[in-house]
Amino acid sequence: MIKQEEMKVINQKEIAQSIYELTLEGELVSEMSQPGQFVHIKTGNGFEPLLRRPISISSINPGKKQFTMIYRAEGKGTELLSQKEIEKSVDVLGPMGNGFPLNEAAAGSDTVLLVGGGIGVPPLYELSKRLKEKGITATHVLGFQAKEHVFYEDEFTKLGETYIVTADGSYGSQGFVTDVIRDLPKDFTVIYACGPTPMLRALEIEYGHKKLFLSLEERMGCGIGACFACVCHTADDPTGSSYKKVCSDGPVFRSGEVVI
Amino acid sequence: MKSLEIRLPGLELKNPIMPASGCFGFGREFSQFYDLSELGAIMIKATTPVPRFGNPTPRVAETSAGMLNAIGLQNPGLDKVIGEELPWLDSYDVPIIANIAGSQIDDYTEVARKISNAPNVKALELNISCPNVKEGGIAFGTDADVAKSVTRAVKEVSQVPVYVKLSPNVTNIVEIARAVEDGGADGLTMINTLLGMRLDLKTGKPILANGSGGLSGPAIKPVAIRMIHEVSQHVSIPIIGMGGITTVEDVIEFFYAGASAVAVGTANFVDPFICPKIIEELPAMLEKLGYDHISECTGRSWGKHEQIAYHRA
Ligand SMILES: Cc1cc2nc3c(=O)[nH]c(=O)nc-3n(C[C@H](O)[C@H](O)[C@H](O)COP(=O)(O)OP(=O)(O)OC[C@H]3O[C@@H](n4cnc5c(N)ncnc54)[C@H](O)[C@@H]3O)c2cc1C
Ligand SMILES: Cc1cc2nc3c(=O)[nH]c(=O)nc-3n(C[C@H](O)[C@H](O)[C@H](O)COP(=O)(O)O)c2cc1C
Ligand code: FES
Numbered sequence: 202m203i204k205q206e207e208m209k210v211i212n213q214k215e216i217a218q219s220i221y222e223l224t225l226e227g228e229l230v231s232e233m234s235q236p237g238q239f240v241h242i243k244t245g246n247g248f249e250p251l252l253r254r255p256i257s258i259s260s261i262n263p264g265k266k267q268f269t270m271i272y273r274a275e276g277k278g279t280e281l282l283s284q285k286e287i288e289k290s291v292d293v294l295g296p297m298g299n300g301f302p303l304n305e306a307a308a309g310s311d312t313v314l315l316v317g318g319g320i321g322v323p324p325l326y327e328l329s330k331r332l333k334e335k336g337i338t339a340t341h342v343l344g345f346q347a348k349e350h351v352f353y354e355d356e357f358t359k360l361g362e363t364y365i366v367t368a369d370g371s372y373g374s375q376g377f378v379t380d381v382i383r384d385l386p387k388d389f390t391v392i393y394a395c396g397p398t399p400m401l402r403a404l405e406i407e408y409g410h411k412k413l414f415l416s417l418e419e420r421m422g423c424g425i426g427a428c429f430a431c432v433c434h435t436a437d438d439p440t441g442s443s444y445k446k447v448c449s450d451g452p453v454f455r456s457g458e459v460v461i
Numbered sequence: 462m463k464s465l466e467i468r469l470p471g472l473e474l475k476n477p478i479m480p481a482s483g484c485f486g487f488g489r490e491f492s493q494f495y496d497l498s499e500l501g502a503i504m505i506k507a508t509t510p511v512p513r514f515g516n517p518t519p520r521v522a523e524t525s526a527g528m529l530n531a532i533g534l535q536n537p538g539l540d541k542v543i544g545e546e547l548p549w550l551d552s553y554d555v556p557i558i559a560n561i562a563g564s565q566i567d568d569y570t571e572v573a574r575k576i577s578n579a580p581n582v583k584a585l586e587l588n589i590s591c592p593n594v595k596e597g598g599i600a601f602g603t604d605a606d607v608a609k610s611v612t613r614a615v616k617e618v619s620q621v622p623v624y625v626k627l628s629p630n631v632t633n634i635v636e637i638a639r640a641v642e643d644g645g646a647d648g649l650t651m652i653n654t655l656l657g658m659r660l661d662l663k664t665g666k667p668i669l670a671n672g673s674g675g676l677s678g679p680a681i682k683p684v685a686i687r688m689i690h691e692v693s694q695h696v697s698i699p700i701i702g703m704g705g706i707t708t709v710e711d712v713i714e715f716f717y718a719g720a721s722a723v724a725v726g727t728a729n730f731v732d733p734f735i736c737p738k739i740i741e742e743l744p745a746m747l748e749k750l751g752y753d754h755i756s757e758c759t760g761r762s763w764g765k766h767e768q769i770a771y772h773r774a
Contacts, residue, residue: 203493205733243731248526248679248707251731294733420519422530423730427486429506429535430521434514442512444535449490 237300318396590628612644693719
């Protein structure tokens with residue numbers, strides 16, 4: 202169930218250039234069920250900015266009623282969010298949407314790959330932890346612009362093999378995530394991905410025949426499915442009137458379900 | 462809460478607060494937050510004869526104290542609205558105002574004829590003011606003669622009272638208001654969004670895929686207040702006011718301007734509980750201001766000097 206709550210800031214720190222890790226506490230955490238869901242945050246009081254900001258849930262700690270998100274402070278809203286201090290409160294609506302389906306991967310029989318690009322990396326962390334609990338050790342391929350933007354390398358490495366790739370080659374290998382995946386010796390049966398749309402498209406072209414799950418990004422109004430801001434065509438009716446809403450039907454879709 | 466009950470053509474409202482069309486879907490999403498029967502009414506998303514996908518994305522862009530949208534009247538079409546959405550809404554004790562749209566007069570009359578037969582549809586809201594579709598929409602709302610004929614055509618086939626939703630994107634809104642009153646409108650709703658645009662800092666191109674979009678939210682409230690203040694003094698049909706309402710104080714201001722009920726749009730996206738919150742706070746606000754009934758607020762801004770000024774202009 203989606204709830205609205207003033208959640209308490211437990212911790213906030215800059216973990217890479219302009220990348221912040223923010224931990225919040227509140228009852229709403231008990232509603233968080235799947236990795237890949239997101240929250241919708243009111244980053245300032247009043248009308249500046251007016252709309253909420255969608256940010257993925259990066260890890261969940263139900264015991265402590267806390268969850269963590271990781272975001273890049275770039276525009277008005279995320280900049281304001283990065284200024285929230287410990288003990289202050291943040292207006293959160295969530296959890297929203299449908300996350301990554303865990304039951305699509307089976308321990309023993311499946312080899313699982315997680316692919317993240319930039320601020321698409323965070324939701325994969327909770328996903329990888331959950332897979333681990335199921336007895337599945339995932340391989341991670343994480344892409345960033347440059348060295349100073351890389352985050353959570355150690356955290357992912359603890360959960361499984363982790364490859365970092367940067368666009369400018371300043372850290373890890375140089376190029377795109379797809380270059381790295383091609384060179385990996387393993388054949389993956391299930392792939393989960395989150396990142397910029399061009400990355401998701403490239404993955405769909407190369408690995409669309411496998412079990413591939415993609416988390417999409419779209420500009421949102423309401424975040425709950427009421428305003429039709431975040432709509433995409435379904436793949437079986439690419440120019441017709443069938444649609445899916447990224448906020449409430451997604452943000453995670455099976456490859457081939459919608460037009461990206 | 463007797464102090465909030467309002468009677469308007471076709472509508473017996475428990476209170477004068479309702480969600481605005483396009484900002485509430487068909488109610489399903491908000492039913493997880495509160496009992497929809499608490500609302501005065503619900504203005505459902507624009508319905509067209511056949512399903513519409515709408516415009517490409519991005520469809521929204523934030524602005525100072527507001528937002529632009531270019532949804533493009535996406536909706537599941539008349540049959541599905543009548544077959545699924547309205548029956549679902551019928552389980553709530555709340556009158557429905559059906560927002561209808563089209564690209565030609567026949568579209569409006571087809572939707573009006575059929576949808577006005579649904580038992581919970583108590584009024585129609587004729588959307589002749591959508592800025593986001595190529596044909597129809599706003600084209601009907603910016604020409605007085607056309608606005609009048611589409612109103613008349615819909616009145617002829619509708620089983621329920623017809624409210625006409627006015628566009629603020631006109632030079633003389635009073636002229637349009639009078640024309641649709643002449644055409645037989647039972648009431649007015651105003652305002653729809655203001656045509657606007659935002660450009661991307663990096664590319665220099667519009668953020669919205671559609672180029673332009675409709676501006677809504679707190680930024681447009683003064684425009685709405687001025688237009689309602691003016692129109693309400695030149696027509697004798699009631700006005701449901703909207704445009705940037707986020708607080709109970711805003712509601713009172715709309716009544717002062719000349720509204721008889723109000724709708725809340727964009728604010729639902731920011732706070733899904735905004736409508737029930739305002740409804741709860743209204744009685745105390747009325748008491749604080751010394752009114753026994755909300756209707757006493759309607760038109761308190763009217764005055765002779767303003768009327769004279771308008772006639773001179
Ligand atoms: C489902 C989902 C999950 C996301 N998860 C994360 C995350 O975990 N970490 C993270 O850093 N970012 C995430 N994003 C992107 C994040 O929402 C944007 O970076 C953020 O909204 C930008 O807000 P701003 O105030 O900084 O920018 P501004 O430029 O001030 O934003 C203006 C408007 O555009 C919207 N907008 C701008 N960029 C984006 C974008 N990339 N996607 C969607 N809307 C955008 C804003 O929400 C706002 O309405 C996610 C987006 C979606 C849709
Ligand atoms: C996302 C969005 C979709 C809308 N869709 C419709 C619509 O389908 N029909 C209509 O008459 N008005 C539509 N409107 C206009 C609103 O009903 C309302 O007139 C306007 O937004 C001003 O009110 P507000 O500032 O409270 O949002 C829409 C507005 C928004 C923001
Ligand atoms: S953001 Fe409103 S429907 Fe998805």
